[in-house]
Amino acid sequence: MSQKPVGxxxxxxxxxxxxxFAESPGLNDKPHKRNFSMPISExxxxxxxxxxxxxxxxxxxxxxxxxxxxxxxxxxxxxKSGKTPTFQIQKKTENNRSNLNRSQIGAxxxxxxxxxxxxxxxxxxxxERINKQVDITQGVFQDQFLSIQKQIQETEVSVLKEKKxxxxxxxxxxxxxxxxxxxxxxxxxxxxxxxxDKINAHVTHINVLMGQLAQLRHLLSxxxxxxxxxxxxxxxxxxxxKESRSKEEELLNGKHNAEEQLAIIEQSKLDxxxxxxxxxxxxxxxxxxxxxxxxxxxxxxxxxIGQAEKERNQWETEKQKQKLIINEQRDKIELLEGxxxxxxxxxxxxxxxxxxxxxxxxxxxxxxDQTNDKLKSERERAQKAEDENMKKEQQIQxxxxxxxxxxxxxxxxxxxxxxxxxxREKKEKxxxxxxxxxxxxxxxxxxxxxxxxxxxxxKDKLIEDIVRLKNEKxxx
Numbered sequence: 001m002s003q004k005p006v007g008x009x010x011x012x013x014x015x016x017x018x019x020x021f022a023e024s025p026g027l028n029d030k031p032h033k034r035n036f037s038m039p040i041s042e043x044x045x046x047x048x049x050x051x052x053x054x055x056x057x058x059x060x061x062x063x064x065x066x067x068x069x070x071x072x073x074x075x076x077x078x079x080k081s082g083k084t085p086t087f088q089i090q091k092k093t094e095n096n097r098s099n100l101n102r103s104q105i106g107a108x109x110x111x112x113x114x115x116x117x118x119x120x121x122x123x124x125x126x127x128e129r130i131n132k133q134v135d136i137t138q139g140v141f142q143d144q145f146l147s148i149q150k151q152i153q154e155t156e157v158s159v160l161k162e163k164k165x166x167x168x169x170x171x172x173x174x175x176x177x178x179x180x181x182x183x184x185x186x187x188x189x190x191x192x193x194x195x196x197d198k199i200n201a202h203v204t205h206i207n208v209l210m211g212q213l214a215q216l217r218h219l220l221s222x223x224x225x226x227x228x229x230x231x232x233x234x235x236x237x238x239x240x241x242k243e244s245r246s247k248e249e250e251l252l253n254g255k256h257n258a259e260e261q262l263a264i265i266e267q268s269k270l271d272x273x274x275x276x277x278x279x280x281x282x283x284x285x286x287x288x289x290x291x292x293x294x295x296x297x298x299x300x301x302x303x304x305i306g307q308a309e310k311e312r313n314q315w316e317t318e319k320q321k322q323k324l325i326i327n328e329q330r331d332k333i334e335l336l337e338g339x340x341x342x343x344x345x346x347x348x349x350x351x352x353x354x355x356x357x358x359x360x361x362x363x364x365x366x367x368x369d370q371t372n373d374k375l376k377s378e379r380e381r382a383q384k385a386e387d388e389n390m391k392k393e394q395q396i397q398x399x400x401x402x403x404x405x406x407x408x409x410x411x412x413x414x415x416x417x418x419x420x421x422x423x424r425e426k427k428e429k430x431x432x433x434x435x436x437x438x439x440x441x442x443x444x445x446x447x448x449x450x451x452x453x454x455x456x457x458x459k460d461k462l463i464e465d466i467v468r469l470k471n472e473k474x475x476x
């Protein structure tokens with residue numbers, strides 16, 4: 001382990017290197033067997049004087065070994081837990097610090113060594129104290145390693161717990177999101193159903209109004225047919241009135257003719273009286289005959305005049321009746337005209353209402369289409385959300401499967417013991433089943449014997465009943 005000095009460099013006391021090692025305590029006894037795996041604070045190099053040159057390397061190698069062990073423990077912890085512990089960064093920085101050029105470990109390193117130095121200069125010739133320090137450092141390192149392992153196990157347990165909690169939280173949050181989306185969809189479906197009910201109510205109202213419009217059109221057609229019938233009746237009455245007027249004119253002409261004939265007869269009578277006065281010498285018989293003829297002609301003329309008066313009175317009464325009928329028909333026509341005008345007004349109003357209702361129906365259909373489009377988009381959105389939820393659930397299930405695989409690996413170790421226990425239980429159950437089967441066969445044989453006895457008793461009873469019935473029959 002003794003090293004040669006590089007070049008002609010000398011220490012502060014200008015002594016050669018072998019002199020320094022010879023004077024340093026504990027270094028002249030087999031220095032190649034020195035243990036440099038201890039910490040810097042407990043290294044024997046701390047017992048050397050300040051005249052040691054910078055080229056001595058045991059402290060740096062011990063530091064590298066210790067940091068290498070710590071780094072290895074940290075790597076094991078990170079591999080098991082899947083996370084980077086916080087103390088790994090510190091170890092890495094220390095490792096990086098140790099990987100510096102060894103020539104750069106200068107005054108600062110020596111000051112740290114002097115601060116951590118154990119005062120063994122008073123008794124430098126006791127190697128058992130050095131060995132004791134080595135054992136102490138090894139025990140401390142073992143304690144540190146065990147504490148690191150414990151921390152690794154605790155971190156593994158905490159990571160598993162966190163994974164389980166995260167899985168539960170994810171599943172609960174996914175369920176809440178699904179329930180929320182379903183509730184929103186149900187609310188929108190209820191709104192759409194309400195709109196559909198309103199639209200159906202409007203449609204039924206429109207259908208009712210259309211039925212009323214059809215009824216009014218039918219009534220209007222009936223009224224128009226009645227109006228046409230009344231018009232034909234009025235025309236007929238007017239024709240009859242014209243005929244009655246023509247008859248009246250004929251009767252008036254007959255009356256005038258009769259009056260003219262009567263005037264002619266009276267004039268002839270006056271002429272006859274004058275002629276009688278002039279002819280006083282005629283016979284009385286001829287006078288009587290002439291007088292009789294004149295009376296008969298006069299009576300005939302009077303009858304004609306009375307008949308003409310009678311016909312004239314009848315025609316007057318009939319004319320009054322016809323006038324009354326015509327007035328009544330005119331009133332009816334005026335009433336029907338008013339009804340027709342009102343029906344036309346109603347028809348126009350109904351047509352306007354129909355147009356308004358058709359416009360309303362068109363608007364409602366547009367609203368229905370818009371609501372259907374919204375519902376479709378909401379359903380698509382809900383479907384997308386459900387797909388995303390399904391994907392997330394699939395991821396959670398995959399994570400659960402991975403966790404279950406890990407748990408199965410743990411459970412698989414207990415399955416053999418469980419199988420043995422089950423086999424034992426199976427054997428015990430088979431034995432119990434066999435015992436139960438034997439007991440069952442025994443009970444069945446006993447029950448069959450009891451049943452045979454019952455059948456025999458019933459048979460005997462039936463034979464007794466038959467005999468009794470035969471005896472009763474013979475008695476009767």
